[in-house]
Amino acid sequence: MMDQMTIFSDYIRSKGLKNTCQRKTILEAFLASKSHFSTEDLYLKLRKQHPNIGYATVHRTLKLFAECGIASELDFGDGQTRFEPLDINQHHDHLVCTNCGLIVEFTEPRIEKLQEQVAARYNFKIERHRHELYGLCPKCAKAQLV
Amino acid sequence: MMDQMTIFSDYIRSKGLKNTCQRKTILEAFLASKSHFSTEDLYLKLRKQHPNIGYATVHRTLKLFAECGIASELDFGDGQTRFEPLDINQHHDHLVCTNCGLIVEFTEPRIEKLQEQVAARYNFKIERHRHELYGLCPKCAKAQLV
DNA sequence: GGAGAAATTGAAAATGACAATCAGAAAGCT
DNA sequence: AGCTTTCTGATTGTCATTTTCAATTTCTCC
Known part of the structure; x- marks a missing residue:
């Protein structure tokens, strides 16, 4: 079973995208994060250690995670999209x-x-x-x- | 079984709100409408016969319908809230x-x-x-x- | 029926989440 | 290293929705 880091880097490569340190940082924070967080949640959390990472980059990277299948987007109707790390074996x-x-x-x-x-x-x-x-x-x- | 008009007028009265002709018009159009329409859909439909009814009023009135239980709000994730007349007997x-x-x-x-x-x-x-x-x-x- | 208090209306502006822009920076191929 | 492509992040744009506010309408109580 491929882990989420591998899935993401494979996806990056297959699309001709680039491996940047921001993406690496965001991926780590994403995997370490508890579920059901919004873009803003993750952005604020990251900003403490990495004040140079912008909101737009966090947003775009989370979209990438969803695209390659390691995250799913949740919408509980409160006007904020949430994300959660997706474990392919276990739908819930x-x-x-x-x-x-x-x-x-x-x-x-x-x-x-x-x-x-x-x-x-x-x-x-x-x-x-x-x-x-x-x-x-x-x-x-x-x-x-x- | 109370019909939707009665439910709405009871709700209006219980909250000390007022019975306006706009609300009456919107309620009629709402009940005659097919399901799954957005605020804009209903607004455009109404505008033909009642060009004096504003978007904000349609929006506020639909919210009232949802509050009193004769409408339900639907969100299919396409960025538009839809409404449907709610028949209490028949959930779907x-x-x-x-x-x-x-x-x-x-x-x-x-x-x-x-x-x-x-x-x-x-x-x-x-x-x-x-x-x-x-x-x-x-x-x-x-x-x-x- | 009509005066007065309170709610409503509708046009316009504000809000807020998300998406797009763009010039400078970084990545990766050769 | 040089060159091409992608990325970044601050800013701006977008769009549905919500709020504002002055003018109007409704409803209650004489």
Whole structure:
């Protein structure tokens, strides 16, 4: 199994792009980062150690990660695109707390299977899907009863 | 079962808002409209008969519809928020063609049931969800083989 | 029916996330 | 090293959405 660094450098090479130190730095920060961060989150985090890396570069590089398949873009409807490192073996969807913003990942193979059946029913050729459950996390649900 | 007009006027009254002829006009156009339209779609449609209704008013009124539960906001990730009249009895999700933009509604009670199980597993209190399948509709899938 | 308070309207401007621009800098091929 | 191509980052542009604000309309209470 290729790791994410290899996937990215292979992609770079295959497209005739260049290996720059900014991209290397951003890739490292990306892999070390917790999931579900926005461009701004990563930019601010990087700026501490690397004040010379611009917002646009972070943005473009994250797009590259998504293109080559090591990141996926998330949109929870709050007007900010988030990213997460993508592990090809393990697809998951998300529970989002509408109160505190907590994000929990879940997998449910039976839902995946039913999705395929739905697609077949309408003769669609599915490329990707988005499945998010919004509500209150245990902590916020409890707090709201008080 | 209350109809959507009643739900809206009750909501207006309960919030101390006012019944204006613009809101009445927009509500009628909204109910007569096919699903999955953007603010701009409805604005342009209205403008033919009611050139005096502004974009901002259409936008604010659609937000009101969503607030009181007679509309739902859809976001298919193309940078435009869409709306659809919400029929409380009949929840559905969407298939979206990434090539031609065709939108098909589907229902799958077994998925809904599994979602509840997932929520229970994580002790989440679900308020709503988003479930969209993106891919090629039959026509575009066929065209791509050529 | 009409005065007064409060909400609404619509044109225009502001906002904010994202994308594009462009001149100077860096990378990589030979 | 020289040369060509890509990259960078500050800035600007874009576009849907939201806010502003003065004028208008609605609704309540006489």
